[in-house]
Amino acid sequence: MTAPSPNRSPQLLLQSAPFLRRGVTTPKLMTEVIIGMGPIVLAAVYFFGLSAILVILASTAGAVAAEWLLGPGKPRGATLRDGSAILTGIVLALCLPPGIPLWMAFLGGFAGIGLGKLAFGGLGQNLFNPALVGRAFLQAAFPTALTTWSDYGTPSSFFAIRESNFALPFMQAAPDAVTAATPLGLMKFEQQSTALSDLFLGSTAGSLGETSAILIIICGLIMAFRRSFDWRIPVSILVSVAVCSAVIWLFDTARYPPPWAMLTSGGLLFGAVYMATDPVTSPLTPKGVWAFGLGIGLIVVLIRLWGGLPEGVMYAILLGNAATPLIERVTQPRPFGRGSIEQ
Amino acid sequence: MQRSFRHGVHPLEHKEATEHLALERMPFVERYTLPLGQHIGAPAKPIVSPGDRIERGQRVAEPGGFVSTSLHSPVTGRILDIDQHRQGNGQMVAAIHIEADPYSSQQFQGRDPIDPAALSVDEFVAHVQQAGLVGLGGAAFPSHVKYKLPEGKHCERLVINGCECEPYLTCDHRVMVERPAEVLRGVAMLAEKLGATGSWIGVENNKPDGIDALNAHLPAGSNITVSPLPVKYPQGAEKMLINAVFDEEVPAGKLPIDIGIVVNNVGTMACLADYFDHGQPLIERALTVAGSGVDRPANLIVPIGTPIREVLRHCGINHETRQVIMGGPMMGMPLATLDAPVVKGTSGLLAFTDNVVNHPVEYACVRCGQCLEACGNFLNPSRLARLSRAGRYEELEEAFLMDCMECGACTYVCPSSVPIVHLIRAAKLTIRQRKAKNA
Numbered sequence: 001m002t003a004p005s006p007n008r009s010p011q012l013l014l015q016s017a018p019f020l021r022r023g024v025t026t027p028k029l030m031t032e033v034i035i036g037m038g039p040i041v042l043a044a045v046y047f048f049g050l051s052a053i054l055v056i057l058a059s060t061a062g063a064v065a066a067e068w069l070l071g072p073g074k075p076r077g078a079t080l081r082d083g084s085a086i087l088t089g090i091v092l093a094l095c096l097p098p099g100i101p102l103w104m105a106f107l108g109g110f111a112g113i114g115l116g117k118l119a120f121g122g123l124g125q126n127l128f129n130p131a132l133v134g135r136a137f138l139q140a141a142f143p144t145a146l147t148t149w150s151d152y153g154t155p156s157s158f159f160a161i162r163e164s165n166f167a168l169p170f171m172q173a174a175p176d177a178v179t180a181a182t183p184l185g186l187m188k189f190e191q192q193s194t195a196l197s198d199l200f201l202g203s204t205a206g207s208l209g210e211t212s213a214i215l216i217i218i219c220g221l222i223m224a225f226r227r228s229f230d231w232r233i234p235v236s237i238l239v240s241v242a243v244c245s246a247v248i249w250l251f252d253t254a255r256y257p258p259p260w261a262m263l264t265s266g267g268l269l270f271g272a273v274y275m276a277t278d279p280v281t282s283p284l285t286p287k288g289v290w291a292f293g294l295g296i297g298l299i300v301v302l303i304r305l306w307g308g309l310p311e312g313v314m315y316a317i318l319l320g321n322a323a324t325p326l327i328e329r330v331t332q333p334r335p336f337g338r339g340s341i342e343q
Numbered sequence: 344m345q346r347s348f349r350h351g352v353h354p355l356e357h358k359e360a361t362e363h364l365a366l367e368r369m370p371f372v373e374r375y376t377l378p379l380g381q382h383i384g385a386p387a388k389p390i391v392s393p394g395d396r397i398e399r400g401q402r403v404a405e406p407g408g409f410v411s412t413s414l415h416s417p418v419t420g421r422i423l424d425i426d427q428h429r430q431g432n433g434q435m436v437a438a439i440h441i442e443a444d445p446y447s448s449q450q451f452q453g454r455d456p457i458d459p460a461a462l463s464v465d466e467f468v469a470h471v472q473q474a475g476l477v478g479l480g481g482a483a484f485p486s487h488v489k490y491k492l493p494e495g496k497h498c499e500r501l502v503i504n505g506c507e508c509e510p511y512l513t514c515d516h517r518v519m520v521e522r523p524a525e526v527l528r529g530v531a532m533l534a535e536k537l538g539a540t541g542s543w544i545g546v547e548n549n550k551p552d553g554i555d556a557l558n559a560h561l562p563a564g565s566n567i568t569v570s571p572l573p574v575k576y577p578q579g580a581e582k583m584l585i586n587a588v589f590d591e592e593v594p595a596g597k598l599p600i601d602i603g604i605v606v607n608n609v610g611t612m613a614c615l616a617d618y619f620d621h622g623q624p625l626i627e628r629a630l631t632v633a634g635s636g637v638d639r640p641a642n643l644i645v646p647i648g649t650p651i652r653e654v655l656r657h658c659g660i661n662h663e664t665r666q667v668i669m670g671g672p673m674m675g676m677p678l679a680t681l682d683a684p685v686v687k688g689t690s691g692l693l694a695f696t697d698n699v700v701n702h703p704v705e706y707a708c709v710r711c712g713q714c715l716e717a718c719g720n721f722l723n724p725s726r727l728a729r730l731s732r733a734g735r736y737e738e739l740e741e742a743f744l745m746d747c748m749e750c751g752a753c754t755y756v757c758p759s760s761v762p763i764v765h766l767i768r769a770a771k772l773t774i775r776q777r778k779a780k781n782a
Contacts, residue, residue: 013665013700014679016765018751019672019693020354020510026706026758082706124707124759230712284712284725333721335743337582337595 029228030083036223037090037274043215044208048098051162052208058102059134060089062109070114072122084123088112091131091274094209095267095314096138100145101167108134128321129281132314139314182206183265184310206266209274213264220273229277232289237272238263240297248305256305268300271313281321288324288331295327296320345548348586350719351575352752354510354673356549360640361513361633366521368644369657371449375441375648376428377403377414381686382483384410389439395422400451400626403439406472412485413475414439415624417646419447431651431669431683432676438684441648454622459532464491467536474618475625475687479610480504480515480579481670483688486615489605490537499603501539502588503530503612505546505553506572506579509671512691514629515609517642519546519553522613523560525620529612530567532619537605542567544609545584547574576673577750581606583719595720595746625687632657636664636694645685652681654692666700668693673751703760714753714763720746724753724763731766736777739770747771 044052063085073079080086089109096105112134120126139146148164183206210216224231245262262268276282276296283292296316303312380386387404397403397416404414420443428438443449459467471487478484492498503526507515519526526544534542546554548571557569572578572587582593585604593599599606610629617623626647633640638659645654655667668675669689685692714724722743730739744767753763 011665012667012678012680014677015666015701016762016768017668017672017674017676018755018764019666019668019675019677019695019701020755021701021703021760022352022354022756022758024756024758025704025760026709029709029711029758079707084709122707124709279709279711282710284710284715284723286712286715289712332723333715335595335722335746336586336720337592337597337746338743339592339594 027081027083030087032226032228033223033274034083034087034090036219036226036228037094037209039215039219040094040209040212040270040274041090043212044094044098047212048208051098051165054102054165055096055098055100055105055208056090056093058105059093059096059109060086062106062111063089063092063113063130063134064109065106066110066113066118070118072118079122082123084117085113088117088130088134091209092134094270094274095131095135095207097146097148097206098208099148099162099164100138101169102165103167103169104138104142104145108138110134111137124280126280127324128318129275129278132275132318132321135314136318182310183261184304207270210267210270213269216269216273220269223273229273230279230282230289232286233277233282233293234269234272236290236293237276237297237300238268240294241268241300242297244298244301245305248301262301262304266304266311267313271317272296275313276317276320281324283324283327283331285328285331285333287333288327291327291331292320292324295323345571345573346587346590347573347575347578348583348719350717350721350752351577351583352717352755353574354576354755356574357510357633357672358513358516358549361511361631361642362516362550364513364517364640364642366514366517366629366642366644369646369649369654371418371443371646372649372653373443373445374423374650375417375420375443375646376438376650376684377416377441377648378428378430378436378438378684378686379404379407379414380436381414381647381688382412382477382485384408384412384485384488386437387411387414389425391422391425391439393422393424396420397422397441398452399447399449400622400624402473402475402624403441409491410485410488412472412477412487413624415475415626416441417626417648418443419449420444428684429680429682431678431680433679451621451623451626456620457622459536459619462536464536470618471615473624474614476611476614476618477625477687478608479614479628479687479690480608481674481688481690483686486607486611489600489607490533492537492600492605496600497603498537498539498600498605499541500589500605501530501534501537501542502581502585502599502604502606503542503544503609504579504581504584504606505544505550505557505609506584507550508547508574508576508579509673509675509691510576511633511693512631512671513633514631514642514690516550516553518610518613518629519550520556523553523556525613525616526609527557527560527562527565527567527612528620529615531562531565533605533607533612533615534566539605540566543588544569545572545578545588546570547572547578549574576752577719577748580719580748580750582748595743628685628687628689630654630685630689631691632694633691634668634693635696635699636661636667645689647687648684650682650684651678651692654685655681655694660694661696663696664694665697666695668695673755674749705761706759708757708759708761711758713756713758717752717756719750719752720748722747724767725761727770728761728763728766731770734773736770736774740774744770744774 116133
């Protein structure tokens, strides 16, 4: 028998209850989202060739560098273990155009983590989605590079890298030989519509990750079933966009785009599934989540139809982020046993 | 469709090791220790002196007030000493030490049954206090205090808690399977005395044999209902149980009696019947011994006061045991010493080896909101934890800190391993201390 000496207690560990944990950890959640983005990354590589890989690597390197240099972890870089910096880097890359100079992608990742997250005190403290802060930073600093969309499939060979990727810092990036307008650009500025099949499969111009609607929907569904994110956020955004744009479209079907084109074009699906669902910058409260999503959808439609820009997902989500503390304040749950009479 | 309370969590049950093991009696050991304050309320006052010879079941301490109860010797033997003894939490408390008579048969000298129907309510309450009865679910609240209804309050419904929602624990389950007649007799006695028009026994549906045993012993025309409930933690919390059975909310800061309900544990009902049927006070209780640290998990009937070390040795404690928990793994207390005795509130002893013990690494809160969806009280645990760390006590009270029942569901689900419920307990303690200081 292996009983300890009856006179001595073994070195007993004193912890605080509960002693059981579900075992889902934050790094696991981050890894799950990164894996969930795998098919989108592969599709980006398929559509845009080696350039896609380089942009993703550059942006992720920028994010990791910022977390390592400026992060609160002790020893230095300890906060990299939660996986959030890598996730931010990849998400940012997927909403950049494939021909972007790599140094800009790196800078975007660095600014996203540095300004968007660490300036607020690190993971969990930031008000805005760090990847979107990175993208907004780039859009403000380099508007031309951020809106130069090369057509999908160009250059023709997988290994032929876009020259503009290697533009040196602050030297004018040589524009791609072939540029193309995005479906939303076509819709807004040239009143052309894009075939729904192209939108679904992704054979259109656009950012790395926002081209194939069907792929994002499939990945989103899988992740929602695995509870990698709060399914109510993308659902409420999409419902809101569908309803708002349907109402407006019915007023004048010739002038306004139909709801299905609104839903499948641009960064809407990507933003709704991978960016608005960032738990840190979306409301905690169950009711607040619906308010957040519906508000974002409304702003997307307003910007796309009447704003100066063809695309509004980025600003809509950032505005949603800004409204999150307020939304939470007014949607605190009613505690058990406290009716409306009390408090 | 069985209904339950809203929110809550589903931890792995871990009950398979003991749920089919019949209750067995723990053999008597040499020495017993009875802490005087093993119930909620004032400690009991000893009425024996060192050297006195005592019988099994003899009263050795009387209540130290109304919210206090009696203590009885679990063995025939001799009072050794009354001094300070180290409790499971490491604190020293006054305790009576008893040496068992090795030649005694340790047979309880029963007495004739008392018919509670012939007693007035006050006599009944006095008898329950005599019996030293406390809630056996874990809180050890003196039962007679619950049975003495406050002025102007009426008990219409009696709810019996057979949920046993804590993982690992199976002793209530075994009591329902093996002693259904005693449980039901206790329920009938109590309902009659309280004037309740109906009684409901809430049992989670992972104990089908317990539900069947109770139903099989229900007398015809009984107003006792066995309510099967879906498995969910913390359904055994009385307010959650009431919500599961009746879909009603006990107002925050109030007691079940404020909506005409008294809640008691199934094990308490069996002890109530034992006392009135043959005079046996609370001198032993059923508990579960389980976990990776014991070779022979068991459901035991253990005399109150048995050193925990002896109970664990009886079940083959492994020398790699690193953590011993008194109670369940969600709300139990880690033991600082195995010299502490089994007390009236000990529903389980769980021993774990190092490879099973959790060593959580804390990450930043990512505001995932899972704690909100776990909280049966519909609080915002993430916010409470943050405010507790910042020491913002006024805001904590405005965020309903004091409504928290400390079930730990939030901490169980937290992917960042934030010690939420620990921070909540710390903040509650500070607020209580500050109020005591200012008062």
